[in-house]
Amino acid sequence: MAIIKHAARQTLGQLIGANNPVVTVPDDSQRQYAWTKKEIETYWTDIQKFRQARETGRESASEYFIGPVVTITDEHVKSRSLLDGQQRLTTSTILIAVIRDVLWQMGSPEARATANNMQRDYIARQAGRRDPMEYFLVLSLFDRDFFRDSIQDWSETTGKVRGVESAKRPSHKLIQEAYAYFESKIRAELFSFPDDEDGRLDWLDSLYECLIKGLVFVEIQTPTSSDANEVFETINSRGKDLSTVDLVRNFLMEKSRVESTKQRVNDTWRVLLDNFEKREEIERFLRHFWVSRHGDVKSHSLYTTIRSELTEKFATQPQNYTPKAFAAELEGASLRYVDLIHCSTGVEDFDEALTEIKTLNADALQPLLLAASEKNDYSELQDLVAACLSYYVRWTVIGTRESTLLEENLFGLAKEFSAGAQLSSVMSKVCNWIPDDETFREAFKGAELAKTTQARYVLEKLETRLRSDAGVDELVIAGPGKVHVESIYPQNPDAKYRLEDHGALLHRLGNLTLLSGRKNQSVSNRPFHEKSYIYEESALLISAKTGVARLWDANGNKWRPEGIDARQAEMADVAVDVWPGASRWS
Template identity: 30%
Template structure:
């Protein structure tokens, strides 16, 4: 039997301790490493935390004796004497925020008690070194805002800081939530009763909310512990793990630079958005990988090829800026932005195009960028929307094509490769004849192409979805006696859909064709105005209209094969 490698967690010393002990006995500070995630708890997470605390308090009464388990905390005592908090910052930061609200609430009644809260759990003072000790210090992106919002006392000259990034807003929201929750809890009580209620909340939090703290003095194996805990389902994120890996591999003098470069990556609004970017970045360069195995795949390649931390962080930072422009459709190329805006209309299913669009944006420029991205969109519409084929094989083709483009392939070869996989003209026409779509953005994008084709050289900027709606010619909810026999099969067919201004749409909602004709005739959209010339509307006429539309598919979604 092969010798089993020692599990890094086995050399760590786990022990159970209350939140108050973690905060009160910490000198030096508990420090969240700069490669760790920003504060990320949303109001729903904070609300669960609060409800659990209040449930425990109500159950235990005025003299609580039990305990409530909050999870695990991982702390590494470094050779320099710092305590690095590898896991648990969300719970500890949220606890500190609640304590700051209680501190401010009780100050007017018992200033000494508020001062004790401040010095014991939030900011102590080292009389030997003559300096303040922040009990909890967040990462480089959050620490100053957290200090000014939570840690410092709110005297008469206090001025609340302005949030700058998404995690700052989350910290502010958490503080605001607790201010409201405490206010509701003590509403209608006397000043003394308010103080006692606040102290009971604090006692339950500090003395009876417990964690399993895992301590070590082995800084070098901290990353391995971090990853092992992740494998055991504690829920550490890919961005956290990857930052840890890259910082650990960097030379000491490079680490500040790595942290600074990662600012562009971590400034996406959520962990999920960061993870999406990282996956799309990787896919556009190295091939498809599923989210659950993303970190392991990146780690394998980074270690096997000894990829430099600064080089990788620089590439990630540059690509994050590009990716943000793609998401916002706000690049310097107006025509490319139009393609990006149309991609967004197709919703979540079109996200498979983002790694390819990122590769195109970083590889080709000028007319080729618009040509390649337009062709990519046309392939997607034919394959995934009109023919309604499964996306996995298409992903393999387009991801391989963009990787080849990044190495040395031409734009022409890229277009030829992806176009050959798309449904043919005949297949696309046939599929369109029976096409039914429920996703509003997708059918709106398709109808816009037909409207623009009718106008040919005439410029038109069709207004946003809030102003121009998709209208069902035969209504979604027909009145009694007007329902078609095959209602469910026909109502969302493309031949039964048009575009109409929101104002006119409200006037004729769920009306029959005769009631809608006057609104159709007032429309500035040619495809809609043409409907008003008809004498009526039926399943036969709808099929006829859709067949005529189908013949236009090869022209409206052309493929570039040369």
């Protein structure tokens, strides 16, 4: 059980500021800044509601409880190591910095003096010209330099931060976005006082007072990092403030007994933060990495599973398997995973297949490819990725079968691969799971694709095969905006042309095609005889050479549902070759 030394009410001004112990986010136990626009908007909205309520003078509205913070404090509370509360304290400091900068830019002596006081009292100060800067909130190594450079190192002479460090990590960009959001909101509010500096100063002062004196926390002081970590995990077990990635890092640091091991864990986390573009990608990688070695585990139970299994492994194999070894495995796998999701292996055909996986959001394939890439060159995996794509398209996209079974199959196979299964054996199992040609053909004949990305993908692949079969010069199909998915029988036809089975026909593949240029809705909704020239003159064979005219009854001046069936049946014959069955690799 965790030991709690003390729990006390603290305002924001009592937690950070010139007269308080510096709050430091320790390098070995916290994450980087993670609040997105969603959390920032909620924070701002809550602050504004509180400010308005506080101005009524009601005692019940004098404070706003924003949650607990967990710190490790020494005996005399001369220092604070922050284990929980980083997001709220960092965001509050960013907002104070925005108020400071807006005040300075107003230009009056009073406004600039107030800005200087805010900086010295609650952000950072320099006691003497030759003294080092004292920062009242010190972030961990992942964000420390950037936060100082863009928020804290502010000149009382120029009213500007240094601004030398570039935003290298996702967390850096989130800090920038939080600052920009608050600045836009404050400037919008001050627009109500175009010629009233006193009004602007009063409004900014009211907001500042709400933050410094009105925001209330409960600081939970603990004597050791292990106590703090236990409280930290308990408090955050249901909240946004803690992610699986953060918990795993904290756990590894807790299990690291020597400084070199802690450094290795931190080095791995630097690689993760620097190589992935989004925090969500790191979360997904961690799950896929674990799945690739241990089989399926759901996101909600990932941390408890990792902690339990690694705790046992570290205890039973202390000489052979340590947090350092796990960190090394994680880092190596992350570099390959980045290649896979960014389609940047350097093997052209393999990267094209990876691009298809990305287009389809076929994440279920990634653990198997990650496991396969550990012991095989990317160039050796071309058949495997092609077979996996056929399996995914035939089973899920067109067959609309239960995706859970596909995941179970692939995740289990990834575990086998990591345990030593040979590529030929893995390939054989994937091929056995691919639905046969006749099953796929029949499913394709009736397939509906309401998702534009999937429809575009299927139509583009059919177009490429049609051009190959016709011996037409290769054509690179442009991206959305230059080529669009078109419903031949329109989404909003005139009432006299509307078919009885309108909803059932609209997303049938036989009713969909590709056209160059941006979609013109007014043209798209016309009857066929008014837009037939668009298909006839198209450079895309999927429109010009697949019998689009069969969808229109020229004599009866009406749409023909049976034309959709006929066109889609012919497309199905092509699709069988585009996404081949097991015989392709036998």
